[in-house]
Amino acid sequence: MTRVFIPRDSGALAVGAEPVARAIARESEARNMPVEIVRTGSRGLYWLEPMIEIETGTGRIAYGPVGAADVATLFDGDFLAGGAHAKRLGPPEHIPFLARQTRLTFARCGIIDPLSLEDYRAHGGYRGLERALALGPAGILDTVTKSGLRGRGGAGFPTGIKWKTVADTASSQKYIVCNADEGDSGTFADRMVMEGDPFMLIEGMTIAALAVGATQGFIYIRSEYPHAIAAMEAAIKVARRAGMLGKAMVDLEVRAGAGAYVCGEETSLLESLEGKRGLVRAKPPLPAHKGLFEKPTVINNVLSFAAIPFILAEGAQAYAEFGMGKSRGTMPIQLAGNIKHGGLFETAFGITLGELVDDIGGGTASRRPVKAVQVGGPLGAYFPRALFDTPFDYEAFARRDGLIGHGGIVVFDDTVDMAKQARFAFEFCAYESCGKCTPCRIGATRGAETMQRIIAGERRAENLAVIEDLCHTMKFGSLCALGGFTPYPVMSALTHFPDDFRMPPKGTHLQAAE
Amino acid sequence: MQSYESWSSDRAADIIRQHADRPGATLPILHALQEAFGHVPEEAVPLVAHALNLSRAEVHGVVTFYHDFRRDPPGRHVLKLCRAEACQAMGSDDLAARAEQRLGVTLGETTLDGRITLEAVCCLGLCACAPSAMLDGEVIGRLDAARLDALLSEAQR
Numbered sequence: 244m245t246r247v248f249i250p251r252d253s254g255a256l257a258v259g260a261e262p263v264a265r266a267i268a269r270e271s272e273a274r275n276m277p278v279e280i281v282r283t284g285s286r287g288l289y290w291l292e293p294m295i296e297i298e299t300g301t302g303r304i305a306y307g308p309v310g311a312a313d314v315a316t317l318f319d320g321d322f323l324a325g326g327a328h329a330k331r332l333g334p335p336e337h338i339p340f341l342a343r344q345t346r347l348t349f350a351r352c353g354i355i356d357p358l359s360l361e362d363y364r365a366h367g368g369y370r371g372l373e374r375a376l377a378l379g380p381a382g383i384l385d386t387v388t389k390s391g392l393r394g395r396g397g398a399g400f401p402t403g404i405k406w407k408t409v410a411d412t413a414s415s416q417k418y419i420v421c422n423a424d425e426g427d428s429g430t431f432a433d434r435m436v437m438e439g440d441p442f443m444l445i446e447g448m449t450i451a452a453l454a455v456g457a458t459q460g461f462i463y464i465r466s467e468y469p470h471a472i473a474a475m476e477a478a479i480k481v482a483r484r485a486g487m488l489g490k491a492m493v494d495l496e497v498r499a500g501a502g503a504y505v506c507g508e509e510t511s512l513l514e515s516l517e518g519k520r521g522l523v524r525a526k527p528p529l530p531a532h533k534g535l536f537e538k539p540t541v542i543n544n545v546l547s548f549a550a551i552p553f554i555l556a557e558g559a560q561a562y563a564e565f566g567m568g569k570s571r572g573t574m575p576i577q578l579a580g581n582i583k584h585g586g587l588f589e590t591a592f593g594i595t596l597g598e599l600v601d602d603i604g605g606g607t608a609s610r611r612p613v614k615a616v617q618v619g620g621p622l623g624a625y626f627p628r629a630l631f632d633t634p635f636d637y638e639a640f641a642r643r644d645g646l647i648g649h650g651g652i653v654v655f656d657d658t659v660d661m662a663k664q665a666r667f668a669f670e671f672c673a674y675e676s677c678g679k680c681t682p683c684r685i686g687a688t689r690g691a692e693t694m695q696r697i698i699a700g701e702r703r704a705e706n707l708a709v710i711e712d713l714c715h716t717m718k719f720g721s722l723c724a725l726g727g728f729t730p731y732p733v734m735s736a737l738t739h740f741p742d743d744f745r746m747p748p749k750g751t752h753l754q755a756a757e
Numbered sequence: 758m759q760s761y762e763s764w765s766s767d768r769a770a771d772i773i774r775q776h777a778d779r780p781g782a783t784l785p786i787l788h789a790l791q792e793a794f795g796h797v798p799e800e801a802v803p804l805v806a807h808a809l810n811l812s813r814a815e816v817h818g819v820v821t822f823y824h825d826f827r828r829d830p831p832g833r834h835v836l837k838l839c840r841a842e843a844c845q846a847m848g849s850d851d852l853a854a855r856a857e858q859r860l861g862v863t864l865g866e867t868t869l870d871g872r873i874t875l876e877a878v879c880c881l882g883l884c885a886c887a888p889s890a891m892l893d894g895e896v897i898g899r900l901d902a903a904r905l906d907a908l909l910s911e912a913q914r
Contacts, residue, residue: 257883257898289885428841431882465879466788466825469894500821501784504879518783518809520822536780578885580846586887608847617842653884655846667845671879677822 244279245323248296248303250353252438252529252627255432262292266314267295274318282438286353287587288340290608296335300327304334305335338582340603345565346547346571349589352439369487371552375450380556386684387551389559389684391571396422396507396544397619397648397724399570401635405541409455412539419452419460419493420516420535421540423475424500424507427620429651433545433586437464437471441478445488445495447548450555451541452493452629460493461535463512465500472499504621504675508723509542511677522679523723527581532701544649546575565592565704570636578604578669580617580653590635597631598604600654611656614666617742619648621671622728624735625661644682646728646736657714661740666694668732672725683726686717690733697744707744710737759893760831761795765853768793771799772809782809783819796827832867832874834912837891838900839866840877843884852888852905853877859909873912 247254251262264280265608288294294307304325306317313330320328335341344350363369375383388403409417421444425433426456426489436444443539448460464472482488487497498516500506506515510524513535534540550572554562563571570592576599578585583605600606600616613623624645626633633643640647655664672687690713697706714730721727737744762768772793776785785804790797797820806816820826829867838853844910853864856875867874883889892908 253896254883254886254898257881257889257896258886264862287885292886425882426880427845428880429884431884443781467878470896471882498781499783499788500825501788502825502878503823515784516781517818519815520779520818524847578842579885580887582885585887587885621842651843651884653843653846659846664842664845667842673877716792 244277246279246298247285247323248281248354249671250285250293251282251470252292252353252435253295253468254289254435255285256470257702258292258308262311263293263295263309263314263427266311266749270318274536275422276318276323278323281356282371283436284352284357285333285587287435288338288343288584289347289586290584291332291464292709293691294332294335297323297325299581301325302334302585305332306330307332307340307622339587341586343603344589345573345585345591345663345669346589347434347562347565348443348549348575349440349587350553351443352435352587353381354551355440357439357441357474358481360442360481360487363440367556368552369446371555372446372449374555374585374634375453380410380454380456383450383555383657386555386559389567389568390554390562391559392554393561393570393637394544395546395550395574395649396509397646400577402543402547405531406451406454408529409457409539409541414531416459416538417453417455417457418535418538418540419448419457419544420513420540421448421460421462421548422507422542423468423471423545424512425468425545425649426504426507427649427651428619429653430559430620431579431647432575432577432587432650434468434471435551436545437468438474439473443552444475444545448495448628449488449493450551451543451548455539455541457541458493460495461516461517462495462497463500463506464497465506478603497605504671505723505725506679512724513540519745520677522677525722536708542743546649565591565634567591568638570638571726574635574647574650575652576635578649578654579651581607581609582654582655583608592636593634595631596626596633596635596652597628598632598634599635599652604652604654607654607656609610609656609658611658613654614657614659615655615661615736617655617664617732618651618655619646619731620651621668622646622724622731623648623651624731625664625739626735627739629739644731644738646731660735661743662694662698665736665744666691668729668736669694672729676725679727680693680720680722682717682720683722685730686713686721687729689713692718694733700745703745707737759795759831759835760853762793764798764800765795765888766804767801769798769804772850773804773870777808783811784823787820789806791826793829798811832871834872834893835876836873836908836912837876837878837881838864839879839881839883839887839889841884843880846887847887852900855902856905856909859906903905
């Protein structure tokens, strides 16, 4: 029976994968041409979703974007044998967007049945755990440290050092916590992993538990991701039944967030897991010493855990060979917003922003010129075309007053008003602030008000001076990155797009302020 | 369309009991209550507090801290429009204004006839098929004015 692969990733569902699946089932029955429909994750080529694939004797053939209305003609064109059709894309791995990637973390996503352990194992799954069991805790820590892996949530802290701190802290109870509160606009890689390859996350967390001596783990998933929550819960059940999770090793539990962006901050997330308001904690103590319920806790992003099985299976060197400078390995970059070819692009660090936006992303979806790209979520800087030579690398972005964050790139065309984007950055911070520290709680509200005055043309020079001063206070005085990084989008908009703020010519604003 | 149970303290106590033994049970309990009743009724707060050995103020604090928890019942349909940057870049501001105008409510409100609650959401993770929305839990990508109008008409029927 021919196998037909149809994504159940929420990005594919959002653009009609379900009616396509139903139409194929109906049509195959009507024509007495039985097929086996396998629901997968997404390959991450979202402009081609719903993208379906057919297994043929010579590999898979992709068609997309397929609508339910295309299904009859697909059967007419003998698509089950890879036949010709206007929507035929050929072998998916030959599509340039996929062919140019280095998929270490996303090697299986969109290919396997996410809930089949057999499929997972057949595609290299659990080889990392096998190796980890042979190496023991010290060997695992050494491998992860040597791989150069840095936290993929945004902070970029070396994962090996974090794990070693937990391993070295004596305690009768330790926890593994996965931060799946992927709240940054323009990011969806965590969601794709959980929906498309959930056993990889389970394997990564299991290896972490082995390394530090933890027995219980939590995956904190934002409530805006109901499909990811369902997929992870189903995968955990399958893994438990197969003896891959449970009392003998580590057990995992999914917890749903409740719509608070700040809970993506690790200490706020821990408070939330404890059942409290998501107030940010002052550090120290580090979560590695006193984390969940005051116990030593490894807390990592989905993509950090997801990188672990490859690192263990193939060795630290195989991972560290990719990348540049202190940014080793690959980064699943997410191309989003007003972009022609939006999706998941995993590649070694070092690729330039311009290559990502123009060559790979194909420019804007609206066919208008690119004016700005925001990298790293709502707390990331807006970059103009003049900075498109910046390589994707933690330090290179920091040198240009930006950050790569969780790897999201949101593209805007020339209709965007950067003063409004700067105001939105303050408004977002005000809306999501946990309220614990003054610079963030008060600063964001005052910032939004002041920016509104600038937009309205009230005493621009003086108000711009207030904004700069406020940003300085927020950057250096806030307890966490929410208040501390809101200045990035604000100041980058001001610096790179002064025309949108109708700033007075240089030199005059100081005089006006006096 | 969503349908919810009407308030019953027995039922609430039952729900609370199912989760009370989990470590840090507050959020799981509040989610379960909202799933059953469509919101977190004020009457539930002392029950949760008692079960978890917390003060009512602490539970009230949690209910009001998180954007998800509603203190009033929603309309029969809930339409969430993404307001975050990736969707802004694809015109979500205009779509939100259009929905507000057509329904005669602002984001966060329910129409007078109780048919639709219009809510803002900051990111559904559908940023490569923006603008996005969620209607009664169903994800929607590549939203445009025509599709929005169709969704609103369907929900208003």
